[in-house]
Amino acid sequence: MSVVHGRHTVFKLAAKDLSTYTTTSQLEKSADAHDITTYGQDAHVFSGGLLNGAASASGIYDSATSIGPRAVIDPLVGTVVTLLRQVEGAGSGKPQDVVQVLITKYTETNPVADMVTWAVDLQLSGTIDATPQP
Amino acid sequence: MELDEVMEAVADRLGQIDRIAGRVFAYPPLKVEAPAGIVSYPDAIEFDATYGRGVDMMRGLEVTIVEGKISDRDARDRMAPYVAGSGTGSVKAVLEAASVAPMPWDDLHVLSVAFDVVTIAGTDYLAATFKIDLAGPGTVS
Numbered sequence A: 001m002s003v004v005h006g007r008h009t010v011f012k013l014a015a016k017d018l019s020t021y022t023t024t025s026q027l028e029k030s031a032d033a034h035d036i037t038t039y040g041q042d043a044h045v046f047s048g049g050l051l052n053g054a055a056s057a058s059g060i061y062d063s064a065t066s067i068g069p070r071a072v073i074d075p076l077v078g079t080v081v082t083l084l085r086q087v088e089g090a091g092s093g094k095p096q097d098v099v100q101v102l103i104t105k106y107t108e109t110n111p112v113a114d115m116v117t118w119a120v121d122l123q124l125s126g127t128i129d130a131t132p133q134p
Numbered sequence B: 001m002e003l004d005e006v007m008e009a010v011a012d013r014l015g016q017i018d019r020i021a022g023r024v025f026a027y028p029p030l031k032v033e034a035p036a037g038i039v040s041y042p043d044a045i046e047f048d049a050t051y052g053r054g055v056d057m058m059r060g061l062e063v064t065i066v067e068g069k070i071s072d073r074d075a076r077d078r079m080a081p082y083v084a085g086s087g088t089g090s091v092k093a094v095l096e097a098a099s100v101a102p103m104p105w106d107d108l109h110v111l112s113v114a115f116d117v118v119t120i121a122g123t124d125y126l127a128a129t130f131k132i133d134l135a136g137p138g139t140v141s
Helices: A069-076 B003-014 B073-083 B091-096
Strands: A010-013 A022-035 A046-060 A080-086 A097-109 A117-129 B036-040 B044-046 B055-069 B107-120 B123-137
Touching: A010 A069, A022 A080, A022 A117, A046 A097, A069 A097, A069 A117, A080 A117, B003 B036, B003 B055, B003 B091, B003 B123, B055 B073, B055 B091, B055 B107, B073 B123, B091 B107, B091 B123
Parallel strands: none
Antiparallel strands: A010 A080, A022 A046, A046 A117, A080 A097, A097 A117, B036 B055, B044 B055, B055 B123, B107 B123
């Protein structure tokens, strides 16, 4: 067991590897909570419901016309594509999450004294395949 | 983004300024005669600005222009085009100009210029030192 540095993370969207344009990414796994508290309880009692989740990523904009973040993500806003995220980087047996996601937002930010950046928000659609990498 | 390639390419571009053409050093020289341009080392190279060795940052690369004697009014007038924001003699404009040929960096930004006095062979010369940030590929192509 050891700590893992974030720079090894792999982030792919719609089968396009955006890792080299990405500075941070996040995958949030959540679930609905149903309150099933009845009379006679001293505390709320909950039952798990449908799974849910969201993901996001952001990074440094690149003008690459075929594989840059704008070229890949902008045309796909509002569509469902495959997200692949390898939290410990690529390698046999290492974990990965593969899930369908709805691209809900793509943002480009242009500060006057810094690099142009991009960001994407993703709504998970369906269950996550967390099978480790082959 | 390799340090030597960056310093050489910056020096080549600096040499496009007529007054210092052929008088630009791509490294800190032992001796220099004004007018001259000197490309010196950056403050730092920051690795892994993105995942997967995508982008490295080179911070505070220094370019120094040495002109006439500090007490010479003409030196001020000759220094003015170097430190202007635009024009064919502007260090910022020349270094940031778009290039058809591939450069070792993806982006070059001349951030600032500061003035100083450098003493060469007992004479005080007016010097202007530019600070430059660069972003480029983390993997060497």
